[in-house]
Amino acid sequence: MKTFLRAIIISLVxxxxxxxxxPLGMTGISQLFFNKQANGSIAKxxxxxxxxxxxxxxxxxxxxxxxxVSANNYNTYTKAxxxxxxxxxxAYDGVSSGSANLAPSxxxxxxxxxxxxxxxxxxxxxxxxxxIPTDLLTSSGSGLDPDISPEAAKIQIPAISQATGISLVxxxxxxxHNTKGRTLGIFGEPRVNVxxxxxxxxxxxxxxx
Amino acid sequence: xxxxxxxxxxxxxxxxxxxxGKYIYKIISGERCFVDPVMNRVDNLIYKISGIKKEQEMNWxxxxxxxxxxxxxxxxxxxxILRLQNLLGLNPNGIGPMEQSLSFNxxxxxxxxxxxxxYSGESGASYFxxxxxxxxxxxxxxxxxxxxxxxxxxxxxxxxxxxxxxxDLTRFIxxxxxxxxxxxxxxxxxxxxxxxxxxxxTVATIEGKMQDIPLxxxxxxxxxxxxxxxxxxxxxxxxxxPFENPTPLTNIITIISLGLIATATVVAFGHMLKxxxxxxxxxxxxxxxxxxxxxxxxxxxxxxxxxxxxxxxxQSMGNMEGKELRFSVAESSLFTGATTAYQVxxxxxxxxxxxxxxxxxxxxxxxxxTAFGGKGTGFIYLLMFAILTVFLCGLxxxxxxxxxxxxxxxxxxxxxxxxxxxxxxxILIPTAISLITPGAAASTSNPGFHGLSQxxxxxxxxxxxxxxxxxxxxxxxxxxxxxIGIIMLVARYLxxxxxxxxxxxxxxxxxxxxxxxxxxxxxTIFAVTLxxxxxxxxxxxxxxxxxxxxxxxxxxxx
Numbered sequence: 083m084k085t086f087l088r089a090i091i092i093s094l095v096x097x098x099x100x101x102x103x104x105p106l107g108m109t110g111i112s113q114l115f116f117n118k119q120a121n122g123s124i125a126k127x128x129x130x131x132x133x134x135x136x137x138x139x140x141x142x143x144x145x146x147x148x149x150x151v152s153a154n155n156y157n158t159y160t161k162a163x164x165x166x167x168x169x170x171x172x173a174y175d176g177v178s179s180g181s182a183n184l185a186p187s188x189x190x191x192x193x194x195x196x197x198x199x200x201x202x203x204x205x206x207x208x209x210x211x212x213x214i215p216t217d218l219l220t221s222s223g224s225g226l227d228p229d230i231s232p233e234a235a236k237i238q239i240p241a242i243s244q245a246t247g248i249s250l251v252x253x254x255x256x257x258x259h260n261t262k263g264r265t266l267g268i269f270g271e272p273r274v275n276v277x278x279x280x281x282x283x284x285x286x287x288x289x290x291x
Numbered sequence: 292x293x294x295x296x297x298x299x300x301x302x303x304x305x306x307x308x309x310x311x312g313k314y315i316y317k318i319i320s321g322e323r324c325f326v327d328p329v330m331n332r333v334d335n336l337i338y339k340i341s342g343i344k345k346e347q348e349m350n351w352x353x354x355x356x357x358x359x360x361x362x363x364x365x366x367x368x369x370x371x372i373l374r375l376q377n378l379l380g381l382n383p384n385g386i387g388p389m390e391q392s393l394s395f396n397x398x399x400x401x402x403x404x405x406x407x408x409x410y411s412g413e414s415g416a417s418y419f420x421x422x423x424x425x426x427x428x429x430x431x432x433x434x435x436x437x438x439x440x441x442x443x444x445x446x447x448x449x450x451x452x453x454x455x456x457x458x459d460l461t462r463f464i465x466x467x468x469x470x471x472x473x474x475x476x477x478x479x480x481x482x483x484x485x486x487x488x489x490x491x492x493t494v495a496t497i498e499g500k501m502q503d504i505p506l507x508x509x510x511x512x513x514x515x516x517x518x519x520x521x522x523x524x525x526x527x528x529x530x531x532x533p534f535e536n537p538t539p540l541t542n543i544i545t546i547i548s549l550g551l552i553a554t555a556t557v558v559a560f561g562h563m564l565k566x567x568x569x570x571x572x573x574x575x576x577x578x579x580x581x582x583x584x585x586x587x588x589x590x591x592x593x594x595x596x597x598x599x600x601x602x603x604x605x606q607s608m609g610n611m612e613g614k615e616l617r618f619s620v621a622e623s624s625l626f627t628g629a630t631t632a633y634q635v636x637x638x639x640x641x642x643x644x645x646x647x648x649x650x651x652x653x654x655x656x657x658x659x660x661t662a663f664g665g666k667g668t669g670f671i672y673l674l675m676f677a678i679l680t681v682f683l684c685g686l687x688x689x690x691x692x693x694x695x696x697x698x699x700x701x702x703x704x705x706x707x708x709x710x711x712x713x714x715x716x717x718i719l720i721p722t723a724i725s726l727i728t729p730g731a732a733a734s735t736s737n738p739g740f741h742g743l744s745q746x747x748x749x750x751x752x753x754x755x756x757x758x759x760x761x762x763x764x765x766x767x768x769x770x771x772x773x774x775i776g777i778i779m780l781v782a783r784y785l786x787x788x789x790x791x792x793x794x795x796x797x798x799x800x801x802x803x804x805x806x807x808x809x810x811x812x813x814x815t816i817f818a819v820t821l822x823x824x825x826x827x828x829x830x831x832x833x834x835x836x837x838x839x840x841x842x843x844x845x846x847x848x849x
Contacts, residue, residue, distance in 0.1 A: 084342075085357050085360055086360055086364075087342070088341050088343055088457060089360040089363075090364050092337070092461075093361060093430075095340055095341055096430050097365075097368070097423065099337075099426075099469075100425060100426040100428075100429040100469065101423045101427075104425065104472070104473070105425055105511040105512070106422075108476045108486055108508070111477065112403055112480040112487075112510065112756070113487065115477075115482045116702070117483050119481060120480050120486045120487050120509065122487075122492060122504050122506050123483050123537075124504070127497055131492070131494045132494055132495065133496055133504070134504050134533075135483075135719075136534060137504065138533075139498075140500070141350070141498060146497075156502065157504075157505075158500050158501070158502045159500060159503075160501065160502055165507045168796055173603055176413070176503075177491055178411060178527055179413060179527045179528035179531075179764065180531075180641070181612075181644065182763070183613070183641055183643035183644060183736060183737075185644065185737040185741035185763075186596040186599075186610065186612070186646055186742065186844075186848060187646065187738075187741050187847060188646075188738065189738070191596075191598070191599070191612065192599065192602050193544075195604055197377055197604050199604065206703065212605045214604065214606070215605070216599075216606060216607070216609075217616050220599075220604075220611040220613075220614075221613065221644075222614070222615055222616070223528060223531030223614055223638075223639065223641045223644075224526075224532045224533060226526065226528070226533055227615050227616055228406060231608070247827075258603065264292075264539065265538065265539040265540050265543075268299065269296055269539040269540070269543055269622065270538070270617050270618060270619060270622065271617060271618070271619045272323030280497065284497045
């Protein structure tokens with residue numbers, strides 16, 4: 083009985099220490115010293131929040147670089163996506179993350195890749211099948227991958243140049259400018275942040291919204 | 292480059308485990324250490340409030356009762372909080388109460404250090420619940436570490452006492468998990484992990500659409516999630532989510548956190564035993580199993596998916612389906628190996644999309660549970676297999692087996708056998724039942740052999756108290772919530788109680804003086820034998836199931 087009482091009290095003590103004091107304390111310190119990061123590393127365009135530097139977005143405009151395949155469309159939606167259809171379902175039903183969890187043997191995976199590949203080849207004439215970098219046609223784990231490989235960016239440059247009128251050389255410069263190398267030269271992969279790259283293009287084109 | 296990434300990170304884990312192991316030894320033994328002036332005050336305050344007398348020693352039964360009661364109280368509290376989360380405040384995104392079978396599953400999942408999640412944090416948990424779950428991420432692993440400390444005192448020590456559970460629990464939290472988590476959390480926030488109480492933000496994008504940005508007190512959960520082999524993510528995508536694991540640097544820190552404490556526990560064992568060679572034997576066996584699984588996974592993942600190759604998609608980057616670009620295929624493979632070997636359950640890539648050989652190695656690690664294993668409990672499994680090995684060797688030469696200077700007799704072997712046999716029973720029987728139950732089998736999301744792998748993986752994860760999943764499978768049904776909940780519960784507490792009983796009976800035995808005839812357990816021959824026993828027991832038990840799942844899938848991929 084005494085042990086039971088002690089078990090109850092010590093449980094409450096740790097709930098207060100580790101479940102309230104610790105996370106609230108960390109929130110206070112983080113808000114004070116790392117305010118931008120603690121609030122989602124919000125990316126701003128003309129002073130307005132347009133996304134997070136760490137999260138990808140679903141880009142469909144041909145003037146912009148496109149990111150990886152996402153199972154949740156990067157939590158990006160339009161007003162129409164929130165209107166229920168006749169079954170009461172909406173195209174967008176709230177923030178989520180993850181992939182479609184397709185097994186390598188699942189025929190749906192091969193079919194999805196084939197369809198995306200055909201669509202990509204149509205939008206990017208002159209590109210050969212086996213030149214398409216793997217990351218562009220595979221789905222990321224989170225559905226929110228902010229990055230593509232430098233190769234995946236370069237292969238999109240001619241089409242973007244045609245759609246925007248920005249020269250190939252200048253687009254290459256923009257890509258190089260937004261390419262991050264491996265950490266300490268060893269860890270991770272070289273990568274291009276799609277949103278930041280597209281914001282630079284938007285500035286060049288003077289897009290306002 | 293990939294192999295270099297893997298080698299450097301593994302070496303960092305192994306090297307750092309030496310000082311951390313010494314520190315853990317000091318926590319267990321109560322030796323003076325540099326944080327005492329501050330931490331003694333915190334500890335004493337906790338003892339005072341809870342009415343704990345720190346000098347009071349417990350025998351194995353008292354220890355087990357204190358452990359189970361504390362965990363029981365916490366489980367009931369968590370269940371109530373989950374059911375009532377809509378009423379308890381700190382819920383800026385307006386999340387409703389959790390359904391009851393899911394609450395049952397989640398409460399057990401978090402107290403057993405499993406962190407199997409059949410909900411998604413974004414849509415299923417209020418900020419208050421996430422903070423309470425953070426607390427469970429301290430208490431559950433500290434319980435495992437306390438059990439390991441008691442077990443060690445029993446089999447090494449000379450008194451009947453196994454220590455005091457409440458004191459062990461407190462010391463592991465205040466001296467190890469909490470201070471390290473505070474530092475880790477700050478580094479994570481600095482790298483971009485959110486830490487706020489404000490609600491999700493909706494922005495207008497430069498394409499004129501809208502995007503929802505999920506927020507919350509993420510970093511404080513994330514730090515302890517990885518450090519203490521919990522693995523339950525703040526968001527559905529776990530450590531693949533850019534807000535949980537934003538950069539290659541956080542990825543390295545995460546992988547090191549996954550492994551550090553469990554590896555260091557083996558080092559601490561050497562200090563307690565005053566026989567470092569014995570600890571290095573166990574260390575070597577566990578490290579070999581870990582490196583082997585990472586090696587096979589990396590090889591398989593870097594080869595890519597032959598089916599996509601046939602479609603015409605270049606596979607030179609490796610299998611990128613379900614992986615994040617900022618982590619290389621090598622570091623994702625290492626993450627998969629580490630999270631399943633150390634029974635953490637965090638993922639930085641979607642395991643369902645692993646190549647069959649990669650997915651099989653993840654299951655293999657969880658089936659063996661001895662590649663260092665979870666906090667405290669993994670080490671207990673390692674010692675159990677050592678006892679079994681000593682017993683088998685004793686049978687072969689026809690003498691009473693001894694381990695660490697104590698005789699191993701019928702009672703100990705019975706307990707060890709129960710604990711070792713329990714694991715396959717809890718995996719294979721539910722898998723078989725689910726496969727022949729139409730409603731249950733329908734939960735799988737991938738066709739063919741991989742569907743079987745999904746069921747097998749998720750029960751293996753539950754029984755190993757790992758918590759990772761082949762997440763395509765729909766496990767949020769009453770059937771799976773209840774069944775997986777029960778498996779996690781039995782798999783956690785039965786072995787712990789059995790092993791405390793072993794510790795209790797070994798503690799009361801007189802040490803046998805060492806002689807020429809003593810079978811040495813601290814040399815290479817024993818290491819190789821132990822490794823053989825672990826692999827043979829694992830292979831004999833699980834090979835048929837693996838053959839029907841991942842092996843068959845691999846063969847059809849050509």
